[in-house]
Amino acid sequence: MPAITFTNILPDPNNSIGDAGQSGGSAGPGYSAVRLASEHEIMNTRTNSGRLVSRETSGHKWTIDISYNPMTREEFEPIYTFLLQKRGSLSPFFVSLPQYKKPRDTAFALFVASNNFQPVFDGIAGSTNLMIKKTGYVRATHGTPKPGDIITITDTSDSNHKKAYQITRVETESNYLVGTTPPEDDNGELRIWFTPSLQRNVESTTSVINFNNPLFRVILKNDVQEYTLDSSNLYSFSLKLEEAQA
Numbered sequence: 001m002p003a004i005t006f007t008n009i010l011p012d013p014n015n016s017i018g019d020a021g022q023s024g025g026s027a028g029p030g031y032s033a034v035r036l037a038s039e040h041e042i043m044n045t046r047t048n049s050g051r052l053v054s055r056e057t058s059g060h061k062w063t064i065d066i067s068y069n070p071m072t073r074e075e076f077e078p079i080y081t082f083l084l085q086k087r088g089s090l091s092p093f094f095v096s097l098p099q100y101k102k103p104r105d106t107a108f109a110l111f112v113a114s115n116n117f118q119p120v121f122d123g124i125a126g127s128t129n130l131m132i133k134k135t136g137y138v139r140a141t142h143g144t145p146k147p148g149d150i151i152t153i154t155d156t157s158d159s160n161h162k163k164a165y166q167i168t169r170v171e172t173e174s175n176y177l178v179g180t181t182p183p184e185d186d187n188g189e190l191r192i193w194f195t196p197s198l199q200r201n202v203e204s205t206t207s208v209i210n211f212n213n214p215l216f217r218v219i220l221k222n223d224v225q226e227y228t229l230d231s232s233n234l235y236s237f238s239l240k241l242e243e244a245q246a
Contacts, residue, residue, distance in 0.1 A: 009215065010095045011078045021085070029075045034097055035065035038166070038195065060196035062164060062216060062243040064095065070234035080227065080237065088223030092244040094215040100150040103211050107143035112211040119209070120189060123202030129169075129193040130202070132209055137188035144170050145192060145211060152214040155207040160246035161200045162217040169193035199245065219244040 004022035009015040011028025018025025041058045068079075086093055102109040120131040145151075149167045171191035176182040183189035192209075218241040228236040 008093050010093060011082055012096060012098075014098075014101065014213075015096055017078050017082060021082075026074070026078050028079050029068055029071055031066050031098070032069040033065075033067040034099070036097065037063045039063060040196070059199070059245075061245075062218075063221070064097070064216065064218060064239075064241040064243075066095075066239040066241070068237050070230070070232075070236055072234065076227070076235040076237065080225070080235075083220065083225055083239075086220065088225070089219045089221065092217050092219050092246075095218050095241060096213060096215055097150075101213050103149045104146040105143035107141070108145055109143075109212070111137065111142040117190075117209040117211070119202055119204040119207055122204045123198050123207075125199065125201050126197050128195065128197045129191055130198075130209070131183060131189060131191045133183075133187055133189040135188055139172060139185055139190075144172065144190060146170065149211060150214045151192075151194065152210045153202055153207055154210060155200075155203055157203045157206050158200055161202070162246055163196075163199040164214055164216045164243065165194040165196065165198075167192050167194050216241075217244055217246070218242060 004018075004020050006021040007015065007017055007023040011017045011026070013027050013030050016023065016025050016027045039061050040056060042054055043057045044052060044054050046052055082093075085091075103112065115134050115136070117132040117134045117137075120133050123130050145167055147168055147170065151165050151167060152163070153161055153165075155161050169192070171177060171183055171193075173182050173185045173189075176191065183191050221240040221242050230236065
């Protein structure tokens with residue numbers, strides 16, 4: 001029998017799990033509701049003259065609440081045992097949210113399914129935008145990312161960069177910030193703005209911008225996981241998660 005690798009993605013209809021813990025096997029159940037919150041801790045103070053002074057007091061994190069419809073035991077056990085293996089908030093794992101699995105623009109989603117954008121220049125931790133490019137990308141044909149899309153960054157020089165970012169603006173050659181160098185269509189360039197700011201430096205030569213199926217790295221917020229079983233033998237269950245960075 002072949003050796004397997006344990007999946008570290010919460011089972012859902014697009015991410016299945018087998019009895020040995022591997023990818024493949026039983027598809028996890030879908031979500032009945034998802035709540036996503038962006039948490040910036042900001043301290044605001046005012047001087048005697050009324051001037052406002054604001055500053056961030058800690059790093060950003062996403063929090064995610066997931067609810068399920070009542071489940072049969074066959075549907076329930078793959079997710080519950082996956083979570084028990086994590087021993088509460090001890091071990092991080094990944095979760096895919098269906099609303100962010102693909103970019104909003106259908107043509108762009110099709111293009112990035114088999115093409116990887118990379119930064120044009122190194123990204124500096126703390127910055128909120130990146131110029132990106134892909135040879136062969138044609139904006140008129142392949143569309144663009146849209147505000148609201150989620151991205152992650154794969155950087156072989158820093159494997160701990162697991163932060164998820166949400167795009168807030170997209171600049172093109174025809175619409176770009178005054179006083180800046182515009183992206184060049186002929187070079188397959190775009191400038192994306194996002195929140196929060198970059199958690200880590202990004203190497204332009206080794207990094208890939210993941211638009212397709214971005215994953216949130218999370219832990220359970222509660223170390224006690226419980227369910228309810230009703231008289232119809234259906235299981236009720238929900239999750240509270242928070243982003244966890246390496």
